[in-house]
Amino acid sequence: MISFKLTDEQEMVRDAMRDFAAEALRPIGRKCDEESKLSEATLAQIWELGLVSTQLPEDFGGAGEPRSPITQALVLEELAWGDATLALAAVAPAAFAFAIADHGTDEQKRQYLPLFCGASYHAASLAAIEPGPTFDVLRPNTVAEPHPRGFVLCGAKCLVPMADRASHFLVVAQSRDGLDAFIVPRDAKGLQISEPEKNLGLRALPTAGLALDRVEVAASDRLGGESGSDLRRLLAGSRTALAAAMVGVARAAVEYAVPYAKDRVAFGQAIAQKQGIAFKVADMHIETEASRWLVWKAACQLELGLDATRSAHFARSYAAEQCLAVTDAGIQVLGGHGFVREHPVEMWYRNARTLGVLEGTLAV
Amino acid sequence: MINFELSENDRKVIEGLRAQALVARQYARYYDENEHEFPPDELEEAKNFPSLSELLEGRTDQDTPISVLGMLIVAAQTWGDYSVRMRRERGGLGNAALRAAGTPEQIEKWQGLILAMAITEPGCGSDPSMVQMSAVLDGDEWVLNGEKIFVTTGCRADGVIVWATLDKSAGRAGIKSFLVEKGTPGFVVTHKEKKLGIRADDTAAYVFKDCRIPRENLIGLQEEIPKHSSGGFRNVMKTFNMTRPGVAAIGIGMAEAALDFTRDHLRDAGIEIEYGGGIHGASAVVERFRRLEALCEAAQLTIWRAAWLSGEGQPNNMEASVCKAKAGAAVREITQGCIEILGPMGVSRDHLLEKWFRDVRITDIYEGTGEIQRMIIARGLFDYTRAELN
Ligand SMILES: Cc1cc2nc3c(=O)[nH]c(=O)nc-3n(C[C@H](O)[C@H](O)[C@H](O)COP(=O)(O)OP(=O)(O)OC[C@H]3O[C@@H](n4cnc5c(N)ncnc54)[C@H](O)[C@@H]3O)c2cc1C
Numbered sequence: 001m002i003s004f005k006l007t008d009e010q011e012m013v014r015d016a017m018r019d020f021a022a023e024a025l026r027p028i029g030r031k032c033d034e035e036s037k038l039s040e041a042t043l044a045q046i047w048e049l050g051l052v053s054t055q056l057p058e059d060f061g062g063a064g065e066p067r068s069p070i071t072q073a074l075v076l077e078e079l080a081w082g083d084a085t086l087a088l089a090a091v092a093p094a095a096f097a098f099a100i101a102d103h104g105t106d107e108q109k110r111q112y113l114p115l116f117c118g119a120s121y122h123a124a125s126l127a128a129i130e131p132g133p134t135f136d137v138l139r140p141n142t143v144a145e146p147h148p149r150g151f152v153l154c155g156a157k158c159l160v161p162m163a164d165r166a167s168h169f170l171v172v173a174q175s176r177d178g179l180d181a182f183i184v185p186r187d188a189k190g191l192q193i194s195e196p197e198k199n200l201g202l203r204a205l206p207t208a209g210l211a212l213d214r215v216e217v218a219a220s221d222r223l224g225g226e227s228g229s230d231l232r233r234l235l236a237g238s239r240t241a242l243a244a245a246m247v248g249v250a251r252a253a254v255e256y257a258v259p260y261a262k263d264r265v266a267f268g269q270a271i272a273q274k275q276g277i278a279f280k281v282a283d284m285h286i287e288t289e290a291s292r293w294l295v296w297k298a299a300c301q302l303e304l305g306l307d308a309t310r311s312a313h314f315a316r317s318y319a320a321e322q323c324l325a326v327t328d329a330g331i332q333v334l335g336g337h338g339f340v341r342e343h344p345v346e347m348w349y350r351n352a353r354t355l356g357v358l359e360g361t362l363a364v
Numbered sequence: 365m366i367n368f369e370l371s372e373n374d375r376k377v378i379e380g381l382r383a384q385a386l387v388a389r390q391y392a393r394y395y396d397e398n399e400h401e402f403p404p405d406e407l408e409e410a411k412n413f414p415s416l417s418e419l420l421e422g423r424t425d426q427d428t429p430i431s432v433l434g435m436l437i438v439a440a441q442t443w444g445d446y447s448v449r450m451r452r453e454r455g456g457l458g459n460a461a462l463r464a465a466g467t468p469e470q471i472e473k474w475q476g477l478i479l480a481m482a483i484t485e486p487g488c489g490s491d492p493s494m495v496q497m498s499a500v501l502d503g504d505e506w507v508l509n510g511e512k513i514f515v516t517t518g519c520r521a522d523g524v525i526v527w528a529t530l531d532k533s534a535g536r537a538g539i540k541s542f543l544v545e546k547g548t549p550g551f552v553v554t555h556k557e558k559k560l561g562i563r564a565d566d567t568a569a570y571v572f573k574d575c576r577i578p579r580e581n582l583i584g585l586q587e588e589i590p591k592h593s594s595g596g597f598r599n600v601m602k603t604f605n606m607t608r609p610g611v612a613a614i615g616i617g618m619a620e621a622a623l624d625f626t627r628d629h630l631r632d633a634g635i636e637i638e639y640g641g642g643i644h645g646a647s648a649v650v651e652r653f654r655r656l657e658a659l660c661e662a663a664q665l666t667i668w669r670a671a672w673l674s675g676e677g678q679p680n681n682m683e684a685s686v687c688k689a690k691a692g693a694a695v696r697e698i699t700q701g702c703i704e705i706l707g708p709m710g711v712s713r714d715h716l717l718e719k720w721f722r723d724v725r726i727t728d729i730y731e732g733t734g735e736i737q738r739m740i741i742a743r744g745l746f747d748y749t750r751a752e753l754n
Contacts, residue, residue: 001367001374002368002374002432003365003367003672005365006366007365135644137640137642139641272746273752275753279742281742282741282742285686286666286686290663297368297661300368309640310639313640313654313658314658314661317655
């Protein structure tokens, strides 16, 4: 049945996240961007919300609440509305943890899930993206060749979040069986982590490249063990999560543009009263809404255990395009003031462009 | 819970209607090329198919609420053809207006008639507050004078709800609606438009010259002009919150038809659409097609959203305009893009794609153009009155 009804609990969570984002993230986002440095205190504060651990099974230290991609999408929109960089940094470990929870073997769950159930932030990341202009997430150049004790990984990754501190990486690679992911500890032989990358947006997010030079992993380190895992489903979840964050960024731009345009006067009238501006803002709102419903649709399919490949594809490609267009228009509404760093809109524009090239960074 | 999956009962309705729509589609070209013939209210094949009410039997609260399902129903029908339906509901826009604003007696008396709705005049369309047609009370009769254009089902209708002003200086508050039956002296259908698309839909022009109608034909029977408000005008405009999502859905049905047609022909040519990958692994055609599909889904979801809110009894003024604006633009881009993808096949009148391209163009025009929708949305966002943003 088609319904847009949030459960009471989802409404509560969303409202709580909205308040949290306004109080804890929005005021500090710009400072982090300027310094290209996360606020560790904020990271710890978000961790306390239990966004990762509550949805992990009790047996492994979690709170055992049912995994809900829909709720997670709602949360991500709100957090990214506050600040996308802090949101990504805080929730990036979920991409690793949820992958293990959803696709891992019992042994993998036992070994890794407790890491994310402690009181302090624990980083581990999914490494999907590769450098070079022709990257396609379904056709990675990183390969996993069979080896007597398991696999040997060769290739390169980039834009790996929290790479400065992640204890493990879940490396997406092409194996003989198709697309697979492998758990690689930070100190694995043959793994080199690059200097921090300097990116257009999400500047405070510590990302780095991974060089995998014949990294040996055991057969049991393949996600899902012998049977492997459904990487398409995993990637669909990550795309839905990224799209949810993009909706948050777009909404931030709309909500910033509205009062500004009402207040700003040109030619004796609020610029909001000029159709050139009014219609632009209307379009910003239309596309933010449309993007959100695509996210909800993909999240709902994931929640129901259906194949969400197509809707997650749509959610991500549409939201990426529109989040960029919306923040772009946001700058235009502010004119020169949109171009200067006194206002957050230029940051959202950079963040939007950067979010649009990510894969596998988040999870719902 | 948030959900966008059709239940089994939902699917039964939509698949059932699509099967019927496919039959209706066989007549689409004929009525497009023979502009001034009307498709029948019911096709001969109808006896082989269940009625809508039969398809709707046995629904439970686990099924999509009827407010939203209605949008899918409309789209399933126009997926076949805009004008040719297995069975056509007898009734026009005027019937909806009568139901919304008429007294119980008026509804009872006229609901059996097919009623068109005539607001637009040669001199005013987007701004209905500028209606010039006049109504003057003379004894127990109203005397109507003026012109109306672009009246949908204007030829076939048994009567029409017309907007006329009692007092031009009173602005919107002075505008009232009246029922005029066909055959009333002084009321003439002057001509029928020839159009880009939706050609089987008759679009008529009317002239009213000293046309006398009974005093009771004033819809709602409110003769006085309120001094400090827009009168019933605002309420009448609210009926658009109900009809705009439907109009958007009409367009989406045809856009879906265009996408299905294009997908089928790409498949015949050995091109499968793959999802989940990036742009490097896809051809330009596949990427273009995927984007058009995403656009279609996005527009469709905004329609469901507006309809769902109305079903929940929540305000949906902004959302109705969001979906109308979104769909109005999306259906054009989709049909334009499908033609680009299929090239010569797209423009050939041997196929229906070129017809869908023409038919969907109306979506962004009637019931308020895309610009008017954006104005409504902006007023909502900025909390502006009509005077502050126009
Ligand atoms: C096939 C068809 C069926 C129709 N059926 C009916 C019917 O059944 N009943 C009925 O009453 N009418 C009907 N209409 C009329 C339709 O609703 C109007 O055509 C429509 O509202 C636009 O009005 P207009 O044509 O006068 O254009 P105008 O109002 O002259 O507008 C021209 C252009 O200016 C733009 N514009 C106007 N005002 C503004 C503004 N304030 N800000 C920015 N841009 C603006 C418009 O968006 C448009 O792009 C029908 C029209 C067609 C073509």
